[in-house]
Structures are given as structure tokens and as C-alpha cells.
Amino acid sequence: MAPRRTAISTAQKAALRARRRQHPNASLKQLADWFQGEYGHRLSSSSISEILSARYSHLDGELTEQQANAKRLRPKRWPELESALNQYILAAEPQMVVTEDMIREKAQYYWNNIPAYRGKEMPVFSSNWISRLQQRKTIREQKQQKQQSEQQGNNDENYAAQILAVRETLSRFSPRDIFSCGEASLFWKQMPDRSFSARNLPGVRERPRISAVFCCNADGSQKLAPWFVGMAKQPRAFTAAGVRLENLGLCWCANGKGWVSPQIFEEWVRWFDASMHGRQVALLLDHYSVHQAAVQRITSSNFPLQNTTIIWLPRSSAGRTQPLDQGIISTWKTTWKHEWIRYIINEFDKGRDPLVTMNVLKAVRWAVGAWQRDITSDIIQLCFQKALSTERSHPSDAQPLIAEISQALFGLQLSARIKDPMDVASFVHPADEIVQDNLEELDDLILSQFRPEEEQDDDQVVDDLAHISHKEALDALEKLRLYEEQQVDGDAQLILELYRLESVIKRRTFAGLEQTDMRNYFSIMA
Structure with missing residues (x-):
């Protein structure tokens, strides 16, 4: 029998x-030894x-006694099943009438497919049990919201009333303290050829996908670090x-x-709430759903949000x-797809298959860069104004990038690298x-949260990359700085930033030396 997890x-x-902050050079093994000595449990x-x-x-601040002693709390009876059914009803009710028989059928299906119940006798899902499930707060609120939405309809007058209600609630907050969270999904190996767009890749059971959670505030002064959800916990591209x-x-x-x-x-959401410590947002x-x-x-837990008020946007006119x-x-995804189409062309020009050389590390780097660099405060402010306006509006497009992508698709078709190109909007x-x-x-989607984490990797072939030494980094930095200094339109601010980075690398070099003599010093400073 496998040991029970602690x-x-x-x-x-x-x-x-805190131990890592006190001992920043401690190895993972040393931290594991310390934790075992303190708490009698060995961490991997x-x-x-x-x-x-x-x-x-968020754990780096002060914790209440209740928070400090908290572990993952679970309801006592059939928690996974009830969570799955709740999520199913939340998603299905706006699209259909969910009957008792449907709930019973889903309960039986989920019971047979949730690993926690494997080998256990299936209970009888009686009408009384289903009735009690339906009376839970989540489902009752969902029904009330649905009925209210049906009564209000989706015409402009009622839509304006709903938006005005949201704006009245938001009037208690400054733009700096109004945040919005949204998700994006990305098939990061999708080719712009219809014959490739839906196929599974050799050796990969699913098309490689990442999902992103983005959040920013209304005045564009704060963009939170994005969260990405991939198909593997430790993709080979990261470790390589x-x-x-x-x-x-x-x-x-x-x-x-x-x-x-x-x-x-x-x-x-809990990470977001902790990040807002000292504010009410x-x-x-x-x-x-x-x-x-x-x-x-x-x-429904014992740990409500401390700093965050959730405001549900009107259901009318999704998005x-x-x-x-x-x-x-839209701007983020257009920027990312622009990087991807350029990468496809460059790899073809080098005689390589972009589907083989592309990996999730490149996808994530482009994704973070597009979020941090290309989503400006002006774009954010405009989009908040559009969303909270009572007038109809249309999403903005990154037209120059769209034009370049369209041109690239045409070029790939002319060179016979793709036979059946997608139109630019579909790509x-x-x-x-x-x-x-x-x-x-x-x-x-519902069952994926209860199954063991699949170790399926996002990548097919990934070469191990050499560890870059301090000296190699300094040499490369010197060349880059010299390149920028020689340009007609050289960026003085960038050159200063390269000097700052050089100082950081030199400090790391000194910190890593156990014994330093004059020869070390002058070889580093040269």
C-alpha cells in the first residue's frame, strides 16, 4: 500500500x-533536510x-492563526461528485433545462469516472438526495440569475440598465482599484493550413494547448503576472x-x-486577494461556469476573501x-500569432520543420512578452471604457500586425509551404x-480536475541547452552593448540598462566564488 500523503x-x-529568504544559497536538498528536521516530513x-x-x-506576509493552521479543506461526503455536478449544472442550465433524470445520469457517469470512487459501490442517487443537491446555494443562485436574465432579456434598454447598475457599484472604487480577469486559450502549434489545423501531432495524444489567466486594473497602472496552465507539470523544454x-x-x-x-x-482568486493586501478592490x-x-x-469555505469584492458582469451579450x-x-493573441507566423517562415527558410522545433518555452516567452510589452495602459483604459459603456462598441484590432500576418499567409501559399491557408481571422x-x-x-473539463496529473509532455523533441556561465553572459552583453552604441538610432536608455545588467552579473560572479584572489578579480573586471 502506498504511504498516505501528509x-x-x-x-x-x-x-x-522564510528559510529560503534567510539562506538564499541553500540547495533544495538542504531545504528538504531542514524541513524534515523541523516537521518530520520529507518533501520532494x-x-x-x-x-x-x-x-x-502571498505567504510571505503575516498570517492569522486560522490561516496558519489551514490545510486543504474538503466536504465530508462525496466532495468530488458534488463539485462535479455543481459545475455541470452551472454550465448547462443557461443552455438547457436540467432535469432530475439528467442529474442522476450525470451522477452515475461521474461516479464511474472519478478515480476517488474506483472500486466503491455506487450509491443510490435518490430524488431526495438530488433535491438537497439542487437546494444548495450555488444552484439556487444560478437559477435566480437565469430567471432574472430571462425576464430582463437582451435588448439595449435592459443591457444599459445592467451596465449602469455595475457602474454604480464600481463608483465606490477608484480606477486603480477596479480589476478585471479574463482567460485565453492557445493551441500553440496550430499551423495556418487547414489540413494541419485540427490534426494530432505524432506522439502527442492532444493538440498542445496552454490557457492563460490575465488581470489588470482600469487605469492600466497594474498588470498582474499571468498564470499559465499547460498539459505537463514539468515540460521538457523548461528543464532542458x-x-x-x-x-x-x-x-x-x-x-x-x-x-x-x-x-x-x-x-x-486567493492569490489575487492576497496580492491586494492593505487595499479594498x-x-x-x-x-x-x-x-x-x-x-x-x-x-462556502471558512476562509472568505479579505480584500476583494467580486462583481459579476451582466450575462447579456457574452464578451x-x-x-x-x-x-x-485580441491584441495579445494577435501579437503572439505574429511571432508564431514569423517563426514558421524562418524555420522553413532554414530547412527545418516548425512543428518539430517549436516548444512550450518559446510559446510562454512570447506570451509573457506580448502581455508585458504590447498591452499598454492606453489599450487597457480604452477597453475598460468600452466594456462599461451603455453604447455598442466593437473590439479593437491590431491592424498593422493583422496586415503582416495576412501577407505572410499569402507568401507561404505562393512558396507552396502550405496548400490550404486559413483566412487571417480564423488563424x-x-x-x-x-x-x-x-x-x-x-x-x-469537469473530470480532468479529479484525475491524476498526466505526465504527457507538450513537446516532441527538445535538445538540452548548455548552462550559460557568468563569463559567457558578460561577453555576450559586451557585444550587445557595442552593437547598440554603434547604431545611428541607438537607444541610450537601453545602453544604461545593459550597464545595469552587467553589474548584476558581476555581483553574482563574486557571490559564487568561494575563494577570490587578485587574479580572479582582474579576470572578472576585464
């Missing part, structure tokens, strides 16, 4: 992070790395490059489908009221990347 309290995680290297990652940075994800300015999660599950989104969310299920898990859907995610914003409640995929 839950780690929030206080123990916080203590481990992957568990330690996860606890030290940015996703647990020796890259530390926290240095990329992101948080990484994983499940077998690359979906944002209710558990992941609950973790994100509003968080705008749409009625995506994953969001509703996550918020319900929070409100019309979500600021990130008014051009922010940049394919229908299967839209994040919405899709009944065809709903069961897979």
Missing part, C-alpha cells in the same frame, strides 16, 4: 519560504520548488533549458488538458461587458480557442 499547513509553507524537490514559486508569494519559471514573471500550473479548472481558478468576472464554481468554493474581451486579449482567433462553456467538452 498535508502541509500554510504555516509550514510560509516557514519554508518538485514540492519545494513549487512552494518557493511566485504562486505562493534550465529555466526558472519565476524569472519569466509568470505562474505555471498544469493538468492533462491545459484547462483552467475550478481548483486552479480558486487558487488564482473590485474584481470583475463573467459568468463562465469555472469562475462561478471557484467563487462558490471560496464562499460585450468583459474589458479584456474588448481588445486586450488569429480560431473558434476552438474561445473560452466558453462548451457542452461537448464539459465532461472532460
Whole structure:
């Protein structure tokens, strides 16, 4: 029998992070030895790395006694089944009438497919049990919201009334304290050829996908680190490059489908709430069932949000009221697809197959770069204004990039590298990347959160990359600085930043030397 897993309290995680801050050069093995000595439990290297990652940075502040002793809380009876059924009803009710027989059928299906119940006798899902399930707060609120939405309708007059109600609630907050959260899905190996767009890649059971959770405030002064959900917990591309994800300015999660599950989104909301310590902020969310299920898990727990007021956007006209859907995610995705199409062309020119050489590390780097660099405060402010306006509006497009992508598609067709090119709109914003409640995929999405993490990797072939030494980095930096100094339109601010980076690398070099003599000193300073 496998040993029972020992839950780690929030206080123990916080203590481990504090130990790392006190001893920044301690290895993972040394931290594991310390933790075992303190708490009598041995942590794996992957568990330690996860606890030290940015996703647990909220533990670096002061914790209440209740929070410090907290472990993952679960309802007592059939928690996975009830969570699955709640999520199914939340997603299905806006699209159909959910009957008692349907709930019973889903209960039987989920029971047979949730690993926690494997080998256990299936209970009788009586009418009384289903009635009690339907009386739970989540489902009752969902029905009330649905009835209200049906009564109000989707015409402009009622839509304006709903938006005005949201704006009145938001009037208590400054633009700096009004945040919106949105999701994007990305099939990062999708080719712009219809014959390739839907095929599975050799050796990969699913098309490689990542999902992203983005969040920013209304005045554009704060863009939070994006969360990405991939299909593998430790993709080979990350380990082969020796890259530390926290240095990329992101948080990484994983499940077998690359979906944002209710558990992941609950973790994100709590991380967001902790990030707002000392403030009272509003968080705008749409009625995506994953969001509703996550918020319900929070409100039914003993640990409510401390700094965040959740404000649900009107149901009318999906995407019309979500600021990130008014051009922010569109701009981000257009920028990413522009990088991808350029990469495809460059790889073909070098005689290489972009489907083989592309990996998830490149996809994530482009994704973070597009979010941090190309989503400007002006774009954010405009999109918030559009979303909260009572007038109809249309998402903005990155027209210059769209034109370049369109030209590139035409060039790939002329060179016979693709035979059946997609139109530019379908390539940049394919229908299967839209994040919405899709009944065809709903069961897979719900069950993915209860199944063991699949170790399916996102990549086919990844070469190990050499570890870059301090000296190699300094040599490359010197060439880059010289290049910029020689340009007619050289960027003085960039040159200063390169000097700053040089100082950082030299400090790291000195810190890594156990013994330093004059020869070391002059060889480094040369």
C-alpha cells in the first residue's frame, strides 16, 4: 500500500519560504533536510520548488492563526461528485433545462469516472438526495440569475440598465482599484493550413494547448503576472533549458488538458486577494461556469476573501461587458500569432520543420512578452471604457500586425509551404480557442480536475541547452552593448540598462566564488 500523503499547513509553507529568504544559497536538498528536521516530513524537490514559486508569494506576509493552521479543506461526503455536478449544472442550465433524470445520469457517469470512487459501490442517487443537491446555494443562485436574465432579456434598454447598475457599484472604487480577469486559450502549434489545423501531432495524444489567466486594473497602472496552465507539470523544454519559471514573471500550473479548472481558478482568486493586501478592490468576472464554481468554493469555505469584492458582469451579450474581451486579449493573441507566423517562415527558410522545433518555452516567452510589452495602459483604459459603456462598441484590432500576418499567409501559399491557408481571422482567433462553456467538452473539463496529473509532455523533441556561465553572459552583453552604441538610432536608455545588467552579473560572479584572489578579480573586471 502506498504511504498516505501528509498535508502541509500554510504555516509550514510560509516557514519554508522564510528559510529560503534567510539562506538564499541553500540547495533544495538542504531545504528538504531542514524541513524534515523541523516537521518530520520529507518533501520532494518538485514540492519545494513549487512552494518557493511566485504562486505562493502571498505567504510571505503575516498570517492569522486560522490561516496558519489551514490545510486543504474538503466536504465530508462525496466532495468530488458534488463539485462535479455543481459545475455541470452551472454550465448547462443557461443552455438547457436540467432535469432530475439528467442529474442522476450525470451522477452515475461521474461516479464511474472519478478515480476517488474506483472500486466503491455506487450509491443510490435518490430524488431526495438530488433535491438537497439542487437546494444548495450555488444552484439556487444560478437559477435566480437565469430567471432574472430571462425576464430582463437582451435588448439595449435592459443591457444599459445592467451596465449602469455595475457602474454604480464600481463608483465606490477608484480606477486603480477596479480589476478585471479574463482567460485565453492557445493551441500553440496550430499551423495556418487547414489540413494541419485540427490534426494530432505524432506522439502527442492532444493538440498542445496552454490557457492563460490575465488581470489588470482600469487605469492600466497594474498588470498582474499571468498564470499559465499547460498539459505537463514539468515540460521538457523548461528543464532542458534550465529555466526558472519565476524569472519569466509568470505562474505555471498544469493538468492533462491545459484547462483552467475550478481548483486552479480558486487558487488564482486567493492569490489575487492576497496580492491586494492593505487595499479594498473590485474584481470583475463573467459568468463562465469555472469562475462561478471557484467563487462558490471560496464562499462556502471558512476562509472568505479579505480584500476583494467580486462583481459579476451582466450575462447579456457574452464578451460585450468583459474589458479584456474588448481588445486586450485580441491584441495579445494577435501579437503572439505574429511571432508564431514569423517563426514558421524562418524555420522553413532554414530547412527545418516548425512543428518539430517549436516548444512550450518559446510559446510562454512570447506570451509573457506580448502581455508585458504590447498591452499598454492606453489599450487597457480604452477597453475598460468600452466594456462599461451603455453604447455598442466593437473590439479593437491590431491592424498593422493583422496586415503582416495576412501577407505572410499569402507568401507561404505562393512558396507552396502550405496548400490550404486559413483566412487571417480564423488563424488569429480560431473558434476552438474561445473560452466558453462548451457542452461537448464539459465532461472532460469537469473530470480532468479529479484525475491524476498526466505526465504527457507538450513537446516532441527538445535538445538540452548548455548552462550559460557568468563569463559567457558578460561577453555576450559586451557585444550587445557595442552593437547598440554603434547604431545611428541607438537607444541610450537601453545602453544604461545593459550597464545595469552587467553589474548584476558581476555581483553574482563574486557571490559564487568561494575563494577570490587578485587574479580572479582582474579576470572578472576585464
